[in-house]
Amino acid sequence: xxDPIISVKGLxxxxxxxxxLDGVNLDIERGEVMVLLGGSGSGKTTMLRHIIGLERPxxxxxxxxxxxxxxxxxxxxxxxxxxxGVAFQESALFNSMSLEENVAVPLLELxxxxxxxxxxxxxxxxxAVGLGESAKLSPRELSGGMKKRAAxxxxxxxxxxxxxxxxPSAGLDPIVAAGLDELILFLxxxxxxxxxxxxxxxxxxxxxxxxxxxxxxxxxxxxDNKDSxxxxxxxxxxxxxxxxxxxxxxxxxxxxxxxxxxxxxGASA
Amino acid sequence: MNVVEGIGSRVIDxxxxxxxxxxxxxxxxxxxxxxxxxxxxxxxxxxxxxQMAAIGVEALPTVAVMSLCAGFILAMQAGAELRRFGAxxxxxxxxxxxxxxxxxxxxxxxxxxxxxxxxFSAEIGTMVVTSExxxxxxxxxxxxxxxxxxxxxxxxxxxxxxxxxxxxxxMLAGWGFMYVSSKTTLGMFxxxxxxxxxxxxxxxxxxxxxxxxxxxxxxxCMEGFRTRGGPDAVGRSATSAVVRSTFLIILxxxxxxxxxxxxxxx
Numbered sequence: 001x002x003d004p005i006i007s008v009k010g011l012x013x014x015x016x017x018x019x020x021l022d023g024v025n026l027d028i029e030r031g032e033v034m035v036l037l038g039g040s041g042s043g044k045t046t047m048l049r050h051i052i053g054l055e056r057p058x059x060x061x062x063x064x065x066x067x068x069x070x071x072x073x074x075x076x077x078x079x080x081x082x083x084x085g086v087a088f089q090e091s092a093l094f095n096s097m098s099l100e101e102n103v104a105v106p107l108l109e110l111x112x113x114x115x116x117x118x119x120x121x122x123x124x125x126x127x128a129v130g131l132g133e134s135a136k137l138s139p140r141e142l143s144g145g146m147k148k149r150a151a152x153x154x155x156x157x158x159x160x161x162x163x164x165x166x167x168p169s170a171g172l173d174p175i176v177a178a179g180l181d182e183l184i185l186f187l188x189x190x191x192x193x194x195x196x197x198x199x200x201x202x203x204x205x206x207x208x209x210x211x212x213x214x215x216x217x218x219x220x221x222x223x224d225n226k227d228s229x230x231x232x233x234x235x236x237x238x239x240x241x242x243x244x245x246x247x248x249x250x251x252x253x254x255x256x257x258x259x260x261x262x263x264x265x266g267a268s269a
Numbered sequence: 270m271n272v273v274e275g276i277g278s279r280v281i282d283x284x285x286x287x288x289x290x291x292x293x294x295x296x297x298x299x300x301x302x303x304x305x306x307x308x309x310x311x312x313x314x315x316x317x318x319x320q321m322a323a324i325g326v327e328a329l330p331t332v333a334v335m336s337l338c339a340g341f342i343l344a345m346q347a348g349a350e351l352r353r354f355g356a357x358x359x360x361x362x363x364x365x366x367x368x369x370x371x372x373x374x375x376x377x378x379x380x381x382x383x384x385x386x387x388x389f390s391a392e393i394g395t396m397v398v399t400s401e402x403x404x405x406x407x408x409x410x411x412x413x414x415x416x417x418x419x420x421x422x423x424x425x426x427x428x429x430x431x432x433x434x435x436x437x438x439x440m441l442a443g444w445g446f447m448y449v450s451s452k453t454t455l456g457m458f459x460x461x462x463x464x465x466x467x468x469x470x471x472x473x474x475x476x477x478x479x480x481x482x483x484x485x486x487x488x489x490c491m492e493g494f495r496t497r498g499g500p501d502a503v504g505r506s507a508t509s510a511v512v513r514s515t516f517l518i519i520l521x522x523x524x525x526x527x528x529x530x531x532x533x534x535x
Binding site: 052053054077078081082084085086088089090092093094095105106108109110154 | 396403407
């Protein structure tokens with residue numbers, strides 16, 4: 001079996017007293033769509049930021065295309081980043097530029113292509129995400145779904161091997177979200193990209209995933225194909241899939257605070 | 270935490286800030302050639318030109334009005350005293366030397382710091398909170414080179430130019446006062462000014478303005494890059510950029526003036 005294109009080993013991230021990620025291991029194979037699921041605060045975005053090399057972990061390694069992101073030179077990190085496109089949750093489009101200028105940024109900065117070629121490629125990328133007619137618009141003039149598509153167009157501008165999405169469906173209505181799912185599947189078919197999608201949208205995850213990983217309180221509790229994942233008996237996975245809420249205010253810390261406020265700080269739990 | 274620990278912690282924080290500024294300064298300086306036309310990256314110089322318009326051209330009216338007012342105030346204050354000794358003509362020396370050595374660079378720095386320093390901080394701070402800076406990093410584009418370097422180049426060119434304009438407007442106000450007080454003609458005023466100031470005065474003023482430009486861009490961008498949180502944090506960064514850059518400009522001015530004073534031969 002070929003080496004995984006992304007390999008996370010023992011990834012641990014501690015902020016102050018808070019252990020956000022605790023020894024996470026995850027391999028992502030070339031050409032697959034890996035969906036990283038998890039509730040709010042489970043550490044999904046932190047894990048994503050380490051995989052794209054924006055943060056350094058407390059311990060553990062993140063190896064992308066054979067390069068350890070925490071032990072590599074600046075030039076190697078640049079090589080890895082050129083092979084990776086990222087579509088951020090808030091789109092992160094440059095508000096001072098039009099859509100076509102946004103998409104042209106990586107082409108202008110990372111390639112030596114002539115300006116007319118860049119113009120053609122920019123239009124091709126925008127057309128691929130269904131924004132061919134909006135090239136001249138500013139990000140301020142776009143809907144939420146259009147912004148996400150524009151962010152994808154910029155992320156695929158230099159034809160990366162790996163495409164990373166942070167919460168692609170967050171804040172979108174079901175129809176627009178379904179459109180984005182189709183776009184992800186189209187990009188996989190058309191460009192054979194490896195994709196890592198961080199989300200908590202179940203319908204989207206089951207539509208696009210080859211495999212699903214689930215984070216719970218900083219630990220990876222499952223990495224499976226979607227059928228096995230859906231049939232899992234794990235209590236936390238079942239709670240997530242069956243949408244069972246946690247009891248409100250039943251945590252030990254909340255109970256302790258209530259006792260403290262009631263002047264019963266010395267009372268036994 | 271006891272008092273000594275508190276003081277130590279503050280000192281370490283300030284040293285770390287100055288260290289950060291120094292590192293950012295070198296990174297910005299190293300990246301500056303990429304902004305130049307022909308040898309730089311394509312299209313980057315356009316960004317520097319836009320910055321020059323924002324820092325220099327748009328600030329010119331404010332600098333002009335402030336310099337005219339300051340020049341007139343200085344001339345009136347000096348004239349009120351010098352007239353008693355029958356030495357009104359020394360108002361011209363006071364205004365010319367005061368502006369070339371001190372007031373021109375300082376007034377320009379305060380205007381540019383208030384306008385552009387806060388704008389740099391707000392612009393970069395907004396880019397941080399909307400993940401645009403992260404997006405640049407993930408695109409393998411260095412934010413220092415892309416965002417900061419054009420501002421460096423633009424400020425290092427425009428702030429000394431604005432300082433020259435400030436000197437000119439300040440002296441023009443001085444001539445206005447002399448014309449009203451003693452019917453001094455412009456030709457006489459120019460000759461007197463040319464005799465009273467030395468090349469060294471002009472050079473020291475321009476050197477100061479270059480250092481002030483570096484401080485304004487460095488602090489403005491540093492505060493922007495350090496922004497964490499939401500829109501309120503952007504506002505705090507902008508305020509902090511103006512306060513810190515003003516403080517550092519005054520410190521740098523004291524330092525340079527002391528050096529020029531100690532090295533000046535009679």
